[in-house]
Amino acid sequence: MTKLRIENVSRVFPGLHGGPPTRALEPTNLDVADNDFVTILGPSGCGKSTLLRLVAGLDTPTTGQILLDGKKVTRPGPDRGMVFQSYTLFPWLTVAENVGFGLREKGVPVAERNTIVAQWLERVGLQSFARHYPKQLSGGMQQRTAIARALANGPEILLLDEPFGALDNQTRALMQELLLGIWERERKTVLFVTHDIEESIFLASRVLVMSARPGRIKADLQVTLPHPRHYTIKTSPEFSELKARLTEEIRAEAVLAAEAH
């Protein structure tokens, strides 16, 4: 069943100071199935973040439309939770208040809100940091809180824009396992943007490769590795084969992107 439908969506940014307009995203068609974990892989500047922002409703497509559960996306909303690459926890709220932000906005009663917040803090392993302020947390903990904040809101789809991009390799690997664990239990529909090939395979049931400017989807791969996935799967032959293929795909794009800059 289709959860998210992207129909002929493109985005052209007007040129700065009379320069030529930037075609960030070529007309794109994409169907995302319910409960699917889709990663969007591409070099920086390929329009993958633009596509995600369009789905989130933070930006408006130049052409085409985006449908979530058959309903047209016109503005940001709580049905599309988002985790950003930059640390976007509200610095004046504690970890628990951050996680409860969306619920409070919805008008969920305090008692129910507290229960949901406690649940999510436990799932991301931050129960003992509930009363800390974001600045007192490490980068990995902040992103865990951001994931909990997005999911506590009960969104239809979770959008992640390189959420682990600023983390060190070890933390990143742990975060991938945590996110995958949550997905294996919740089976939310996820759209995850990354430029890390390993990450895109490990997490996904489907990988989309995007080409450099103008951005478009150039490859669409199913990942049939079994669940639950253990980190050791990263050394399996199937994994290596997928990785080799995606490396080839992405390398050509990276070369093009580097020349274009």
Next chain:
Amino acid sequence: MRPLQPISNTARALLGVAFFVLFLAGWALATLGGYVSATFLASPVTMVQDGWYLLTKHNFSFDIGVTIWRVVGGFTLAAIVAVPLGILMGAYKPIEAFLEPFVSFARYLPASAFIPLLILWAGIGELQKLLVIFIGSVFQIILMVAVSVASTRRDLVEAALTLGARDRGILGRVLIPSSAPDIAEILRLVLGWAWTYVIVAELIGSSSGIGHMIIDSQALLATGQMIFGIIIIGIIGLISDYLFKAANRKLFPWSQI
């Protein structure tokens, strides 16, 4: 001493006090040492004697109270008007486009130049004093608050939007809390300026207040009294600054981390 290297709290306090001591020593040397005529500059000792005389014989504490009330009154009125306006200007671009040019213009109108006009309009009573401070503070606060609110991190606003916040939520739960420590800091700064306006207002057409005492003392060539008045203003400023900082630390613990 190296660039940006922090120092201990004790060292900070000692250095801060040291300058006061140095300043006082220089002043004492110049006056008590006979380098400057007592007609133009009283010595610290004379200043303290004159101050005691003012407090005990002339009920100077009443003047201090009057001046504080004027500053706090005028400044509070200005803050009540300016903070909400500044927030709206920072949040909504049409309001900004509507008000910003006028406020920027009005900001440069010197409050002291309004005093003759204000005396004409409001007489020489308390209202006129309050209005001087009001005019001097209100435009500054509006503009600075607007800038602070407008510079709220865009990604925080976007995060709130994706969490389902609507306009009211963005305003009340992102823009305002995010710039609240800044706004408190702006108020602290402008309160300092308000002190300069009140003294100017009291120098002209006033029968009470620290400024009135200073202008009275000028006629008597009582430099000790004048300096005492000025120093009292400085001390009150220091105390109010300290109270403001302490309140900010208490109200916004997150911004101190």
